[in-house]
Amino acid sequence: MRKAAAISLRIEPEIKTRLESLARVTRRSKSFLVEDALEAYLGVNEWQIRGIMEAVQEADSLGAEWTSHEDLKAAWEARRDQMA
Template identity: 35%
Template sequence: MTTSTTMTIRLDPQLKEKLGRLADGTRRSRSFLAAEAVETYVDRELAIIEGIERGLEDVQAGRTVSHEDAMATVRQAIKVAAGGTA
């Protein structure tokens, strides 16, 4: 069984009204929708931070490609996709 905890947040009155309209339209509670929105936001932001951390680890470990090499690869892929030869 999943447990939950309570957290109080302050909302602009207009946002609270919009959340209420959404709750009515979806037949969900404002609390459910707010928790779902917070979870989506937190998951997305954590994924961004984790990606940045992985990128920094790659830089420190020397697992990088120069801009020039990367662009040469992209140009070659474009050429091949346009019907050119590799």
């Protein structure tokens, strides 16, 4: 088993109280809950940033296709009118 790395951080007192309360009722350590929360946060944000970077690369590529705002708006309005 790898040795865990230690970090320190400052949090608002209310967040500390909530963390302590959740740790108590779930019978988990505060460290476990913080690591779990960080893992979830990083997973979502890394996924989002990766998607943004891929989209920017695609948009910057020579084969990128663009649609004008006016054409896109007209297509959505036509679709809306079909559904009405």
